[in-house]
Amino acid sequence: MSQLDTLKSAIKDRLGELECVIGWEQGYDPLHATPLFIRTEADLDRLIIGPLAVHNLATYLTAYKGKKIGVVVKGCDSRSVIELLNENLISRDDLVIFGLCCDGVVSQRKIRAALPADPGFVEAVDISANGLKITVAGQTAMLNMTDILADKCRTCQHPNALISDVLIGENRQSASSTSLACQEEFEAKSDAEKFAFWQETMSRCIRCYACRNACPMCVCRDYCIATSRDPLWVSQDNSPAENFMFQMIHVSHLAGRCTECGECERACPVDIPLMLLRRFMNKQVQDVFEHQAGTDLEQTPPLLTFKVEEERINERGW
Amino acid sequence: MPAQDVRELRIVGFLCNWCSYGGADTAGVGRFSQPTDLRIIRVPCSGRIDPLFIVRALLNGADGVLVSGCHPRDCHYAEGNFYARRRLELLKRFLPVTGFDARRFEYTWVSASEGQRWQHVVTEFTRRIHELGPAPNFNPASEMDWNALALHAAQGQTCPCHG
Amino acid sequence: MEKFITTTNLTRLAEELAANHRVLAPVATGCTVTFRRFQPGMTLDLHSRMAAVSAKAGTFPQTETLFLVKRDTTEKKPELIETLPQGKNVVIGGRPCDARGKLMFDPVYGTEKIKDLYFLQRRENTIFITLACDRPETTCFCHSVGSGPADPTGSDILLTLVGDGYVARAMTPAGEDILKLSLFTEAGDKGKEADAKNAKAREMMGQPHDYSSAPATILARFDDMDFWQAQAAKCISCGACTYMCPTCYCFNITDDDLGLNSQRIRTWDNCMSHTFTLEGSGHNPRSTKAHRLKNRVGHKFSYYPDLHQGVMACCGCGRCIKQCPVGIDIRQIVKAAQEYSE
Numbered sequence: 001m002s003q004l005d006t007l008k009s010a011i012k013d014r015l016g017e018l019e020c021v022i023g024w025e026q027g028y029d030p031l032h033a034t035p036l037f038i039r040t041e042a043d044l045d046r047l048i049i050g051p052l053a054v055h056n057l058a059t060y061l062t063a064y065k066g067k068k069i070g071v072v073v074k075g076c077d078s079r080s081v082i083e084l085l086n087e088n089l090i091s092r093d094d095l096v097i098f099g100l101c102c103d104g105v106v107s108q109r110k111i112r113a114a115l116p117a118d119p120g121f122v123e124a125v126d127i128s129a130n131g132l133k134i135t136v137a138g139q140t141a142m143l144n145m146t147d148i149l150a151d152k153c154r155t156c157q158h159p160n161a162l163i164s165d166v167l168i169g170e171n172r173q174s175a176s177s178t179s180l181a182c183q184e185e186f187e188a189k190s191d192a193e194k195f196a197f198w199q200e201t202m203s204r205c206i207r208c209y210a211c212r213n214a215c216p217m218c219v220c221r222d223y224c225i226a227t228s229r230d231p232l233w234v235s236q237d238n239s240p241a242e243n244f245m246f247q248m249i250h251v252s253h254l255a256g257r258c259t260e261c262g263e264c265e266r267a268c269p270v271d272i273p274l275m276l277l278r279r280f281m282n283k284q285v286q287d288v289f290e291h292q293a294g295t296d297l298e299q300t301p302p303l304l305t306f307k308v309e310e311e312r313i314n315e316r317g318w
Numbered sequence: 319m320p321a322q323d324v325r326e327l328r329i330v331g332f333l334c335n336w337c338s339y340g341g342a343d344t345a346g347v348g349r350f351s352q353p354t355d356l357r358i359i360r361v362p363c364s365g366r367i368d369p370l371f372i373v374r375a376l377l378n379g380a381d382g383v384l385v386s387g388c389h390p391r392d393c394h395y396a397e398g399n400f401y402a403r404r405r406l407e408l409l410k411r412f413l414p415v416t417g418f419d420a421r422r423f424e425y426t427w428v429s430a431s432e433g434q435r436w437q438h439v440v441t442e443f444t445r446r447i448h449e450l451g452p453a454p455n456f457n458p459a460s461e462m463d464w465n466a467l468a469l470h471a472a473q474g475q476t477c478p479c480h481g
Numbered sequence: 482m483e484k485f486i487t488t489t490n491l492t493r494l495a496e497e498l499a500a501n502h503r504v505l506a507p508v509a510t511g512c513t514v515t516f517r518r519f520q521p522g523m524t525l526d527l528h529s530r531m532a533a534v535s536a537k538a539g540t541f542p543q544t545e546t547l548f549l550v551k552r553d554t555t556e557k558k559p560e561l562i563e564t565l566p567q568g569k570n571v572v573i574g575g576r577p578c579d580a581r582g583k584l585m586f587d588p589v590y591g592t593e594k595i596k597d598l599y600f601l602q603r604r605e606n607t608i609f610i611t612l613a614c615d616r617p618e619t620t621c622f623c624h625s626v627g628s629g630p631a632d633p634t635g636s637d638i639l640l641t642l643v644g645d646g647y648v649a650r651a652m653t654p655a656g657e658d659i660l661k662l663s664l665f666t667e668a669g670d671k672g673k674e675a676d677a678k679n680a681k682a683r684e685m686m687g688q689p690h691d692y693s694s695a696p697a698t699i700l701a702r703f704d705d706m707d708f709w710q711a712q713a714a715k716c717i718s719c720g721a722c723t724y725m726c727p728t729c730y731c732f733n734i735t736d737d738d739l740g741l742n743s744q745r746i747r748t749w750d751n752c753m754s755h756t757f758t759l760e761g762s763g764h765n766p767r768s769t770k771a772h773r774l775k776n777r778v779g780h781k782f783s784y785y786p787d788l789h790q791g792v793m794a795c796c797g798c799g800r801c802i803k804q805c806p807v808g809i810d811i812r813q814i815v816k817a818a819q820e821y822s823e
Contacts, residue, residue, distance in 0.1 A: 055807060
């Protein structure tokens with residue numbers, strides 16, 4: 001049985017006891033998937049998995065508090081589930097986790113850059129193990145998976161779901177590399193260059209909050225301090241400084257909690273590379289607290305605890 | 319560094335009520351001379367300081383931000399400064415990726431009796447900020463700055479990681 | 482009037498206009514294309530892809546300063562400074578769906594009783610030099626909402642790509658004035674080529690979907706929250722759809738206190754947000770995302786057309802579909818309401 005068929009039969013077995021199971025289906029064109037809420041066996045026919053199933057479905061979990069639901073997770077998504085459990089934001093008893101062993105997902109931006117014409121003109125997509133054969137505006141292009149793999153997959157250390165009731169597929173190898181050249185290049189820039197970079201990218205931010213709402217760890221939902229008038233953290237003025245202030249709120253509220261699923265960056269309609277901030281913050285969290293969010297069910301987020309003697313914080317002499 | 323010699327810069331200080339605020343007072347009572355660039359905001363505990371206060375200050379045009387609380391183990395509320403230490407350390411380490419010069423932010427511990435230490439901290443920090451000069455404005459200050467920025471962005475800047 | 486302009490000269494036109502206009506044009510920055518304030522030295526990016534955000538900001542900027550307040554430290558009364566938009570604007574390289582967006586604003590912001598001077602002044606002083614589309618994207622449906630890939634409505638000049646330049650047709654006197662510039666040459670028989678191209682693009686869009694039953698069928702589902710909850714299940718309540726949209730005209734007004742200088746600003750608001758209808762008492766009539774999605778779809782395809790002679794408050798640009806982080810398709814929602822049976 002294929003991985004998809006195994007998954008379908010596993011969901012079928014449990015569907016009766018669940019409000020719904022969240023998976024993916026084909027979206028508005030052959031190049032895009034969209035979340036699917038499976039309530040009946042008929043819905044199950046539409047289920048897909050694979051490189052187009054990019055969404056982290058853990059984002060929906062907190063909305064179903066008190067209801068028993070199922071969710072399909074990739075390795076990275078499972079980290080978000082663990083983090084939500086560790087923070088007592090969802091209950092394990094109410095959740096049936098269908099874990100996948102994942103071969104990685106695509107980056108729509110990389111596809112866009114690699115295609116001979118705008119992916120909006122897509123006519124057909126043929127998915128194979130090596131990559132995607134895409135027909136766009138009458139031209140067919142073969143894109144290798146290695147070229148269009150999302151950045152997070154290039155350094156993925158947890159391709160197999162870390163928590164699951166049913167684990168589907170055979171264990172995949174984690175990526176050999178743990179660093180991204182583009183990240184290192186950016187970090188090596190001068191302060192002035194980085195400053196100008198954020199000024200420019202923030203001048204095109206429209207503060208639609210797609211980054212926030214796509215984030216599985218942004219659990220304040222309708223009560224985010226960014227939209228509160230009292231206290232007023234951020235003005236409605238969409239100047240670069242106010243937009244950046246919002247991004248700082250997002251980064252700081254995720255410090256030690258971010259599972260690096262990349263949803264913020266994927267969701268951004270104006271292509272702001274938000275993961276530059278996330279990855280850097282996570283690296284600091286790793287350095288100071290030896291903590292990687294969502295990898296262990298017994299973790300406490302590092303900013304919710306402390307040590308009297310911090311081995312890795314060097315008190316600066318004054 | 320008397321104010322009349324050079325243009326004053328805007329340095330924001332978040333000081334714990336139970337220690338550093340008293341320390342600054344002790345320094346004043348002791349007639350220790352101090353630079354006058356620092357604007358003090360008194361807070362009940364360094365644990366009250368959300369790192370976003372510091373980010374907000376920097377984005378609003380502060381040239382430097384100084385946080386000072388009680389020495390570890392001396393917190394009036396037993397553990398506020400332990401939490402603060404973790405948060406502030408993380409912010410300090412995070413700032414470089416934003417392009418804000420991390421030297422513009424510092425955190426330290428000064429007790430109520432350490433007037434001399436307060437004088438040293440505030441003098442040194444102010445000296446450092448003066449060496450760095452006024453902070454750049456995140457919002458371009460004029461139409462011309464905007465244009466320069468937009469032009470720079472539109473001229474072949476490639477987007478990191480999206481390649 | 483019909484003329485021809487080469488690609489090189491179009492850039493020159495943008496540069497010349499930029500001398501005494503605020504020119505908005507699609508420009509690539511990083512890996513995205515958005516409308517930016519154009520200035521000499523920039524490269525127009527008209528064809529690589531449709532700009533991520535619509536050209537709405539041309540007539541309705543995301544932040545509009547309504548007035549400034551200046552105070553000094555004396556007891557003097559604060560000074561109020563009016564900031565009605567000054568100067569002329571040009572939007573180059575928008576698509577027909579971009580140019581049409583403002584038409585949906587008109588019956589709301591320019592009525593007998595209520596005149597929104599900020600919008601109307603920009604509307605009056607903005608020239609649209611629009612580019613006809615030569616191929617529909619999977620998300621395009623302008624032909625189903627009374628428009629098309631070469632619809633000149635709302636544009637002053639319509640450009641059609643022919644060979645190494647564009648056939649330019651003036652739709653208004655303001656457009657004609659621009660075509661008189663020496664950068665334009667006679668179109669000759671290129672006009673016929675342009676017609677053929679436009680006809681082909683329209684043909685590629687296929688049969689339009691008939692939305693005429695949408696107002697009534699959506700209204701019939703008004704109290705059916707099960708329907709809306711199913712439609713909104715995957716919505717994450719962000720504002721991407723609303724902010725991308727050429728026709729979404731809702732705004733928020735807030736005061737920014739900046740010490741001795743304050744400003745009252747008007748900013749884009751979005752009905753997907755919980756705070757959009759949050760009342761002072763704490764009560765929220767649209768407390769869930771299902772309520773909010775119902776409003777967005779209902780407003781565009783039912784309430785608005787009911788008030789304004791059946792015109793849908795949608796240009797069919799498809800940005801809300803392709804920029805939605807979870808791929809919600811507004812066409813499917815309307816269709817589901819139209820095809821609903823007990």
